[in-house]
Amino acid sequence: MVISIASQKGGAGKTTTSISLAAGLARKGKKVLLIDVDSQANSSKVLLHNYPSIAKEETVYNAILKRLPLIIHQTQVSRLDIVPSHILLSGTDVELTTAIDRAGSGAGGGMVTGAQSALPDIRRAQPGL
Ligand SMILES: Nc1ncnc2c1ncn2[C@@H]1O[C@H](COP(=O)(O)OP(=O)(O)OP(=O)(O)O)[C@@H](O)[C@H]1O
Numbered sequence: 750m751v752i753s754i755a756s757q758k759g760g761a762g763k764t765t766t767s768i769s770l771a772a773g774l775a776r777k778g779k780k781v782l783l784i785d786v787d788s789q790a791n792s793s794k795v796l797l798h799n800y801p802s803i804a805k806e807e808t809v810y811n812a813i814l815k816r817l818p819l820i821i822h823q824t825q826v827s828r829l830d831i832v833p834s835h836i837l838l839s840g841t842d843v844e845l846t847t848a849i850d851r852a853g854s855g856a857g858g859g860m861v862t863g864a865q866s867a868l869p870d871i872r873r874a875q876p877g878l
């Protein structure tokens with residue numbers, strides 16, 4: 750089951766709901782993967798004590814921009830894992846729009862496959878990262 754927490758409105762409780770729901774479901778025995786796609790990365794900072802030492806290559810940024818596998822990090826909460834976000838995600842919409850423009854202006858046009866092709870691939874973070 751996929752549950753999305755999204756709203757354009759600021760301060761609506763998206764982050765609080767994401768963390769509480771994910772932790773609550775894990776506590777109830779569900780295996781939960783929280784994918785943080787908010788460039789503020791507040792859920793990642795709360796759930797990963799080593800967040801400041803995590804490179805952007807170990808976050809959802811690389812999955813979206815570089816077509817690389819999602820990297821799962823274990824949290825301190827049993828059964829709750831997270832794919833952390835990164836501040837650089839704040840420029841993703843511009844970067845993808847530019848990529849679409851480039852692909853569209855090439856011979857025969859084209860489409861961006863980065864975000865689509867990256868999502869099915871998942872791997873574990875290296876221990877100690
Ligand atoms: N159910 C709730 N009852 C009372 N206060 C809440 C509830 N959920 C969240 N809050 C409070 O509302 C404020 C905003 O919550 P939160 O940061 O989760 O919103 P957000 O939608 O993620 O905001 P942003 O758009 O800035 O990322 C916080 O101070 C939080 O503690």
Ligand SMILES: [Mg+2]
Nearest residue numbers: 763764787791
């Ligand atoms: Mg938030």
